[in-house]
Amino acid sequence: MSITNFMSRQEIERNYEQSDCRDYHLRSSDNLLAIYHINFAGVKGYGELTEDNKTLYQAFIVNYWNAFGLDTRMTMQPIAINFVEDQEFNFEYIDSYDSTPMCATAKRVIQVLTAQGKKKPLHKFINKDFIKKGPLVASTPKKYLRFEYKINGCNEWMHVLGAKEWY
Numbered sequence: 001m002s003i004t005n006f007m008s009r010q011e012i013e014r015n016y017e018q019s020d021c022r023d024y025h026l027r028s029s030d031n032l033l034a035i036y037h038i039n040f041a042g043v044k045g046y047g048e049l050t051e052d053n054k055t056l057y058q059a060f061i062v063n064y065w066n067a068f069g070l071d072t073r074m075t076m077q078p079i080a081i082n083f084v085e086d087q088e089f090n091f092e093y094i095d096s097y098d099s100t101p102m103c104a105t106a107k108r109v110i111q112v113l114t115a116q117g118k119k120k121p122l123h124k125f126i127n128k129d130f131i132k133k134g135p136l137v138a139s140t141p142k143k144y145l146r147f148e149y150k151i152n153g154c155n156e157w158m159h160v161l162g163a164k165e166w167y
Contacts, residue, residue, distance in 0.1 A: 059163035106130035
C-alpha cells in the first residue's frame with residue numbers, strides 16, 4: 001500500500017497514461033498533481049519563497065521524482081520547502097595525540113529566510129560538551145533550499161542547489 005493517497009501501482013500507471021506520460025516520467029509539476037494528487041505548492045514554507053526559489057523548487061521536484069522508480073515514488077510525500085541560512089559555530093582545539101589543529105561543531109543554527117527578508121528559526125543543535133570548552137568561531141553561513149519529505153515511511157531532507165543538483 002502506498003502513502004500517496006493509498007493508490008495502487010495500477011492506478012498510478014493508469015494516471016501516467018491518462019496524463020500522456022507513457023514512459024512514466026513527469027513532464028511538469030502539473031503531472032505531480034494529476035498522477036499522485038500532490039500539490040507541490042501546498043507544502044509548508046512554499047508561500048515564503050521568493051519567485052526565483054519557487055521556480056527552482058518547481059523544476060527540482062519534477063527532476064527529483066523522476067530520479068526514482070515507480071514503487072519508491074508511491075511512498076514519497078513532500079513536507080516542506082524553505083530557503084535557509086545554515087551556520088555552524090565551531091570549537092577549535094589542538095589534538096593531544098599529534099598536536100594537529102582540530103575543529104568540532106559546538107552549535108548549528110538553521111533559519112528560514114523569507115521572501116520578505118525576515119529570519120525565522122527552523123532548527124538549532126547544541127553540543128553542550130563543546131559549548132563549555134572555549135570561544136566559538138562562526139563559519140560562513142550557507143544558503144540553500146531545504147526540501148523535507150517522507151520516503152518509504154522515513155522523514156528525510158535535501159539541500160537543493162539547482163534544478164538537477166541536490167544532496
